[in-house]
Amino acid sequence: MENKGNIVLIKNGILVTPDKVFEGDLLVIGETIAKVDDSILLSDEDKAFATLIDAKGKYVLPGGIDVHTHFNLDIGVAVAQDDFYTGTVAAAMGGTTTIVDHPGFGPKGCSIFHQIDTYHEYAKENAVIDYSFHGVLQHLDEKIIADIPKLADQGITSMKAYMTYDFMFSDDMLLTVLRTTKEAGVLIAIHAEDDSKIHSLRHKFLLQGKKEAIYHAKSRPVTVESDAIKKVIALSHKANNAPVYIVHLSTKEGLLAIKKAKEAGQNIIAETCPQYLLLDESLYTLPDHQGLKYIMSPPLRTKENQNALWEGLFDQTLSVIATDHCPFDFKLKKKLAGDDFSKCPGGVAGVEARVPLIFSKGVLEQKMSLQCFARVMAENPAKIMGLYPKKGVISKGSDADIIILDPEQKVTISQKMLHENVDYTPYEGINVMGWPVLTMVRGSIIVKDSAFIGKKGYGKFIKRKKALIGADNR
């Protein structure tokens, strides 16, 4: 008999597509989705080759796309503990099939190719799911400006600039970058926090001996984020409406500024993260230094901000839920911080629990529809980051990146059950209903019955296209 290669038929699942949610079948041939229909029958010959999966009562969804991870991130005093193997295994176990990683800074003065080359080395032979990288901006000169389109030609069609940290960009630098990226068709991602305000508040608190974890949050109040966002919106307007992607939005005030800008026709796209939707700033006051577990920037906020972010997802002011996955052991955070929050490495894990957390707390608690869920977890990130329609959608011809989620699985999230390489999870003890039981990347099943069966190095670098920035791209 002729070998037709990989054939997988998923039967009777509840398929979530952009047009409709319906009970039906999905056929995979090779690495792609060959057919999606109410009922698909195989010939006797094909049956002999095919893998049959019964998905009765389960959701068949596009694989999750997390466009904000920090694998291998070197922050000087420490390195984020998940690499492209452990991080992508954790991602796969939680139903994510593609990541777009934000590289850390390279040596001072390095070219924009430096970190991309470094990260290709980190990822190849390690990643178990598909991946790409954002570029990172850390200084600006004529060479950087000339190289931005060249980097885009290599499939790196988005770049990040920071308004705080060591290699922060001034307003003038941002304006120049925005004019350049607009012309090059590159999307600029911005970490929007007002650096001078952070420094003055932090300085004040440290002088007063206020060094507990809660002062991390108090030194980065709402306006630190919202003022920076307003500034970015004004700069984007000045740069001929250059598209901007705001990472990890945490505040209602920032959200309202973005909503207003969008209504005025500006190309401002925004992302939030599970931690800003589900955790609040009261965690910073936990005893025994446990507040350090939640040190991240921007910090956790109040419940009022959380509610606003859920509404922002519902009304599509927010387009994406990503994780900012950047884990450091609690043990290490305590050791480096001592009694001083300002010495604690920032970041939390999240890549593994993102899909089940948002399914349970979003869809099941009726804060978003199943289709909205698929949109913010997969379709929008794919469209915005130039991966669509290869990734992010259940549709004929797309990569067979699929998850099957069992809505009856009751799980209490704990560090012990997760695969992230870190000694705690910020979501410890949270109960969820529903967990991905099967993960498929390009037709290959890499998680089955909640066990990892994939191969190290299977993941491929995806050369991204220029982003589809437009009104339907939210």
Ligand SMILES: [Zn+2]
């Ligand atoms: Zn980040």
